[in-house]
Amino acid sequence: MSKKRILIPVDTSDHSMKSVEYVAAVFSASHTEVVLFHVYSQIEDFFSSLDISLDSHNVKMNDLLKKHQQAINTFMEKARSILKTHGFSDTDITIKIKSLQMQGIAEEIHSESKYHYNAVVVGRTGISQLNEFIGNTAASLIDLVNHIPIIIVDNVPKSNKLLIAYDGSENADRAVQSVGDLLADTTYDALFYNVVKSLKYSLVGIIEILASKKFETEYYQKQREAILEKIEKASASLIKNGFGNGQLSKEIELEVKSRAHSILKKSTKDEYSTIVVGRSGKKVANTIGIGTVGRKITGMANNRTIWIVN
Numbered sequence: 669m670s671k672k673r674i675l676i677p678v679d680t681s682d683h684s685m686k687s688v689e690y691v692a693a694v695f696s697a698s699h700t701e702v703v704l705f706h707v708y709s710q711i712e713d714f715f716s717s718l719d720i721s722l723d724s725h726n727v728k729m730n731d732l733l734k735k736h737q738q739a740i741n742t743f744m745e746k747a748r749s750i751l752k753t754h755g756f757s758d759t760d761i762t763i764k765i766k767s768l769q770m771q772g773i774a775e776e777i778h779s780e781s782k783y784h785y786n787a788v789v790v791g792r793t794g795i796s797q798l799n800e801f802i803g804n805t806a807a808s809l810i811d812l813v814n815h816i817p818i819i820i821v822d823n824v825p826k827s828n829k830l831l832i833a834y835d836g837s838e839n840a841d842r843a844v845q846s847v848g849d850l851l852a853d854t855t856y857d858a859l860f861y862n863v864v865k866s867l868k869y870s871l872v873g874i875i876e877i878l879a880s881k882k883f884e885t886e887y888y889q890k891q892r893e894a895i896l897e898k899i900e901k902a903s904a905s906l907i908k909n910g911f912g913n914g915q916l917s918k919e920i921e922l923e924v925k926s927r928a929h930s931i932l933k934k935s936t937k938d939e940y941s942t943i944v945v946g947r948s949g950k951k952v953a954n955t956i957g958i959g960t961v962g963r964k965i966t967g968m969a970n971n972r973t974i975w976i977v978n
Contacts, residue, residue: 671760672786672850673701677777677805680743683791687821688747690973691789694825694942696853697755703762703785704747706740707776740765774808781813787850788813792822792966810966810976814947817846817977820966825941825973832944833931833961834860836898839946843977844902847944848909857915858906859940860899863930864891866923888922895920928964935972944975 674691678684691702744763751761770776781788790806806820832847834840847858867884899918906916924930935943945962966974 671699671701673703673784675703675705675777675781675785675788676747677705677707677773677780677788677790677809678743678747679706680739681791683793683821685743685747685750685791686824687789687791688750689824690819690821692751692754692756694854695850697751697757697760699853700756701760701762702751702756703764704744705777705780706744706763706765707768707773708736708740708765772805772808774805774812777805777809778812781816785816787817787819787846789819789821792820810963814978817843817850817975820974820976822969822973823941823971827939827941828855829857829859829938829940830942830944831859831861831931831935831940833927833946833965834862834895834899834902835946836862836895837946839978841902841905843944843946843975844906845909846975846977848906848911851911852909856911857917858911859938860902860916860918861931861934862895862899862918862920863924863927864888864895864920864922865927866925892920892922927961928968931961931965932968932972935969941971942973942975943969944977947976947978 672695674695676684676687676691678688688704691700748758748761748763752758764780766776768776770779777788777790788809790809792806809818810820830847832840832844834844867887896918903916903918919934921930921934931943931945934940943965945965947962962974962976965972966976
């Protein structure tokens with residue numbers, strides 16, 4: 669089995685370290701290569717844009733640069749140590765540091781991600797050396813990185829359980845494929861969780877005119893039968909593509925008002941620390957696509973890690 673290559677953009681924040689801890693705890697050390705990627709801005713340009721004279725404050729630019737270099741070196745060594753403690757070898761850990769050349773840090777990360785990576789793992793929030801919230805960077809990366817999965821880490825998981833928000837779409841199947849590829853040789857319990865939005869919230873003003881109770885019953889039954897068939901195929905594919913020995917289960921919830929809230933509620937209630945969603949999904953009438961759901965979940969989830977897969 670070829671090794672998967674994971675890009676971890678980092679600054680010196682605690683949340684960046686959590687993304688390192690997440691990779692160390694979740695991914696198989698024998699099947700994974702890690703690149704710790706740091707982009708530093710030109711500090712001179714930053715202070716120049718503020719029209720602040722550092723000399724008047726007895727601050728020397730070389731001292732600032734030296735302190736930042738020491739901080740990032742300390743961070744990288746700690747990150748390397750965490751990875752090695754979890755079984756990663758020195759040859760599978762690469763440290764890459766470069767100066768900012770593009771418009772922003774997110775653009776630099778996006779450019780780097782095109783070089784044969786299988787996923788990007790980034791902390792949900794944090795702060796960089798120039799007071800730029802990495803949370804903003806993560807939000808930008810959700811839009812920019814659409815060729816490989818982007819994994820938004822809020823905390824290191826306390827359970828080996830993941831919830832796959834599955835709607836039967838092609839993107840949902842690709843999300844399943846990514847789980848199988850990236851979590852090979854691990855022991856994770858996975859739940860295929862499908863949520864069918866209530867017709868009265870999907871077809872406002874129409875359902876009262878056209879739909880009877882019989883119509884609704886038939887609709888939900890057909891939705892359930894169709895998704896069950898797809899889940900069975902997806903489950904078989906997940907195992908075939910290398911998923912570990914964890915248990916697979918499925919659950920379909922009917923007549924809900926909000927997909928995002930239902931998914932978050934389920935993940936919290938049953939302690940699913942990771943939620944996997946497709947970037948965009950199957951749309952029925954005026955229902956909300958899973959891509960929109962994924963964005964809502966990313967914004968609302970606390971102490972959860974979100975996988976967004978194109």
